[in-house]
Amino acid sequence: EVQLVESGGGLVQPGGSLRLSCTASGFTFSDHYMDWVRQAPGKGLEWVGRSRYKANSYTTENAASVKGRFTISRDESKNSLYLQMNSLKTEDTAVYYCARGPGYYDFWSGYSFWGQGTLVTVSS
Amino acid sequence: SYELTQPPSVSVSPGQTASITCSGDKLGNNYAYWYQQKPGQSPVLVIYQDSKRPSGIPERFSGSNSGNTATLTISGTQAMDEADYYCQAWDTSTAGVFGGGTKVTVL
Numbered sequence: 001e002v003q004l005v006e007s008g009g010g011l012v013q014p015g016g017s018l019r020l021s022c023t024a025s026g027f028t029f030s031d032h033y034m035d036w037v038r039q040a041p042g043k044g045l046e047w048v049g050r051s052r053y054k055a056n057s058y059t060t061e062n063a064a065s066v067k068g069r070f071t072i073s074r075d076e077s078k079n080s081l082y083l084q085m086n087s088l089k090t091e092d093t094a095v096y097y098c099a100r101g102p103g104y105y106d107f108w109s110g111y112s113f114w115g116q117g118t119l120v121t122v123s124s
Numbered sequence: 125s126y127e128l129t130q131p132p133s134v135s136v137s138p139g140q141t142a143s144i145t146c147s148g149d150k151l152g153n154n155y156a157y158w159y160q161q162k163p164g165q166s167p168v169l170v171i172y173q174d175s176k177r178p179s180g181i182p183e184r185f186s187g188s189n190s191g192n193t194a195t196l197t198i199s200g201t202q203a204m205d206e207a208d209y210y211c212q213a214w215d216t217s218t219a220g221v222f223g224g225g226t227k228v229t230v231l
Contacts, residue, residue: 022214035220045159045167045210047220061219064125095176101220110157110172111220117166 002026002113004098009118017090021062021100022115023083030054033101036083053104065103090124095119127224128211135229144199144226146211156194157212158187206230
């Protein structure tokens with residue numbers, strides 16, 4: 001059974017930092033893109049960034065709204081994806097989801113699995 | 125940047141058909157995806173590659189994509205289908221772009 005479990009959310013002051021984790025199980029972690037998607041309170045889904053699969057050297061890219069502030073990485077040995085968030089702004093307040101993205105053998109399968117989300121609140 | 129546009133809301137009577145559109149420049153040249161999200165829950169993939177249903181998704185959910193518009197159709201809508209629905213597309217430069225979401229109300 002595929003599972004994605006996020007952790008690390010909480011309350012942080014503007015300008016502060018936070019690191020989110022997403023632990024994956026039930027599938028070959030290295031064969032899938034892993035993305036972060038966020039949802040501000042009462043708003044829609046916003047793509048934050050991605051870590052491509054191992055065949056693409058786990059390269060990353062971020063949305064323009066977080067570029068230069070957020071960094072995505074993964075630890076294959078721990079089946080974990082991370083989102084390091086620096087210089088946080090009040091507008092970064094959201095539930096952050098990790099989602100399993102394209103697979104090496106099923107590239108067009110969509111975000112077939114999502115975590116439960118972790119809430120990040122940026123406030124003084 | 126690439127944008128996907130959805131109507132904010134759609135209302136449907138039980139048993140009737142709901143259609144939700146998603147518009148984007150040459151969207152038909154990319155695959156469209158649809159996600160259902162109920163309050164307090166994570167999104168669930170209901171349509172991928174324009175018209176395919178993941179395992180466990182009822183047959184009443186169908187999709188199409190052509191030109192600049194993708195459409196999610198819910199036939200024989202049930203009360204349990206009341207939710208927010210998001211379209212999503214990928215291309216190599218814009219990654220996971222989402223539409224603004226459509227709230228489906230079953231009256």
